[in-house]
Amino acid sequence: MPLGLIALAIGGFGIGLTEFVIMGLLPEVAADFGVTEAAAGWFISGYALAVVVGALGLTAATTRLPRKPVLMGLLVLFIAGNAISALAPTYELMMTGRIIAALCHGAFFGIGSVVAAGLVSPEKAAGAIAIMFTGLTVANVLGVPFGTFLGQEFGWRSTFWAISAIGVLALVGIALLVPNPRTDGTAPSLRRELTAFRSGQVWLSLTVTVLGFGGMFGAFTYIAYTLTEVSGFASSAVPWLLVLFGAGLVVGNWIGGRLADRSIDGTLLGFIAALLVVLTLFAWLAPSPAATIVLLTLMGGFGFGTVPALQSRVMRYADHAPTLASGANIAAFNLGNALGAWAGGATIAAGLGYTSPIWVGAIITAAALLVMVVARAAARRTRVADRADAPAPEHLDDARAAASVA
Structure with missing residues (x-):
């Protein structure tokens, strides 16, 4: 390393x-x-x-x-x-x-x-x-x-x-x-970096980031109230429960990075779907302290396990100019945090109870999963179209033969 x-x-x-x-x-x-x-x-x-x-x-x-x-x-x-x-x-x-x-x-x-x-x-x-x-x-x-x-x-x-x-x-x-990074001889420029945003896949990736993190933070922002008022934990136990959540972040980040090196889109679909299941179960089983401990840890793991894949995906589709798109994805993470916190707070203010932010998080996560399905399908269609437009091998051979005769 x-x-x-x-x-x-x-x-x-x-x-x-x-x-x-x-x-x-x-x-x-x-x-x-x-x-x-x-x-x-x-x-x-x-x-x-x-x-x-x-x-x-x-x-x-x-x-x-x-x-x-x-x-x-x-x-x-x-x-x-x-x-x-x-x-x-x-x-x-x-x-x-x-x-x-x-x-x-x-x-x-x-x-x-x-x-x-x-x-x-x-x-x-x-x-x-x-x-x-x-x-x-x-x-x-x-x-x-x-x-x-x-x-x-x-x-x-x-x-x-x-x-x-x-x-x-x-x-x-x-x-x-x-080390000082190697360059390909192309001078970087803001105009070149902005061209990354012509890609529909970059925008789809940013949308998944906003919704995916918005879902997790919708549930997490008010988690202390859920733990004490719904699950029945003492306030003194909250810091230790948050350590478990943090441990889930570390493990999820490591596993997510390993899996994303094999398949970025597959990892995102799997982790976002798993997060949706975890949030749904959490909202339902929050009154159970034992279930809460397990699901809180899994929420951190599946939620943060998407980060390496999300960051890699936006850089992949902006490969010719990844720096600004990468920064935009960090901004998208924070917009997701704000979205989730606002939505969760709105449900509590409406009197829907301290599990309502978790339900909201599940709904936002479902939207992230839907956008990710659309993004993957669009990427597959593009790859199929590119293969269809590529010259057949025999045509390439004919072209090489003609060039050699010439």
């Missing part, structure tokens, strides 16, 4: 920690700045919106630049944003630090996916992308509980200093371990 993938995974770990650890520190942060819980919640919402902006804007702005220096520059931005958060004397400056750190998120994973795929042979590209995203999943399993503990023991600012140090480690690792 190329050591550069480890450096990319460390960067992904730090970025994932920045995104998720604030959830465990909101009470301390809100009390320090003297704001309401809802106002502190904007540190999460503002971050997500900035990810979408950065995934598209920064990726587009850096298209003509070499990818390794761009990744290093993004990590400098990440370090600066977290240092500002650690030092921030006011709510406004803290929000500024969150936004600065978030701007690098989408561009880092979008460009990093292209770099990771280039470090290995084409048939191992999805597995390489999965290794980079392992940093994000490990951030959920180990980083967030540790970061929350650190912030509660030594003050929430200490967590952001620790994240800044992780950013420095990733920066050094990329500088030393990630």
